[in-house]
């Protein structure tokens with residue numbers, strides 16, 4: 001088998017820190033849209049899609065055409081942070097998608113990873129406020145650089161790393177299925193004062209809370225790697241309200257940005273406008289690109305405060321611009337909403353048949369199924385069943401679907417298919433999950 005020899009060679013040569021091929025042992029040869037073909041000619045539906053990067057799927061014609069055009073025109077591949085016509089068009093289009101005051105704000109191009117953009121956002125608000133404290137949230141994920149890691153909920157990857165960024169204070173995220181306050185029912189209601197909101201207010205306003213002087217709070221509107229956990233609009237509004245005049249609200253839209261949740265930006269579900277938004281993944285149309293966009297008043301860092309050689313790849317901006325235009329012209333955020341709802345309802349049907357599916361949740365085409373054991377954990381909720389989740393992932397791969405796991409104990413099956421999937425493709429994914437669940441039911 002050709003795939004086996006590629007995988008063997010990878011094990012010989014690549015770092016022990018490699019991740020995906022351990023659980024998804026495939027060797028991709030060709031790719032188009034949702035579909036990828038491995039070197040053994042097996043065909044898969046890619047519901048990982050570059051960890052949510054490929055919002056138009058693999059090798060979309062608008063992206064290919066934009067890249068060809070860029071090269072045929074003799075435009076540069078790299079121009080450091082000098083202006084170019086490609087960059088100018090990209091910045092104008094990107095800013096026009098945002099509400100005020102971000103629309104009239106500033107953009108900073110970062111080294112091309114979400115993690116580096118998170119680093120930039122944190123540095124920016126520390127410099128602008130002259131304060132050092134950052135609020136982060138349980139279950140949060142912001143990447144693997146030293147600073148980003150300090151704001152990660154998962155304690156595993158941080159265990160052996162000393163000297164992480166100080167002054168990070170974690171607060172509970174509204175994970176209603178496993179309510180950090182032990183409540184049995186979700187409480188996202190505008191009129192009540194749910195404990196997640198109450199605690200946030202109390203801690204930020206209490207002069208004796210022990211918090212360091214706050215520069216900002218870093219939050220995902222829908223936690224992705226943390227197990228597909230949507231916050232609720234009321235919580236987001238309470239957060240914005242609490243932080244007003246206290247600290248900057250940094251919204252990490254690395255995974256949710258550009259249509260994933262059924263709106264161009266996930267923060268739009270709440271009507272809240274962040275002080276800083278962090279973007280990567282989708283904005284490069286499949287090529288690496290990462291930026292932060294922030295309120296103009298925060299722009300008080302000095303030249304070179306967050307530099308890097310590979311900032312602002314011109315090819316990525318050409319691909320990103322074409323991607324954005326296509327998302328808008330083809331109504332792909334709306335498609336994500338419609339297809340996501342359809343897929344979610346099929347998953348909820350499955351939940352009624354299989355007691356190991358504890359929760360089905362998500363927004364748009366960012367969906368998760370939490371796999372649980374019959375017995376309760378220390379909080380009284382069904383314990384996570386990471387082992388069965390891994391069996392499900394493997395069974396799903398055999399059915400021709402690539403999907404990732406996340407959340408506590410990696411017990412959440414996560415689906416991040418391209419935003420342009422069709423009705424037929426949506427149903428094929430649901431059919432494959434149905435079959436795979438049947439296979440791991442015993």
Ligand SMILES: Cc1ncc(COP(=O)(O)O)c(C=O)c1O
Pocket residue numbers: 051112113114115116118141142143144220224225252253254255280281
């Ligand atoms: C919300 C969020 N922030 C930051 C990151 C880090 O991005 P990168 O992997 O490009 O460093 C990710 C990656 O999945 C993410 O989902």
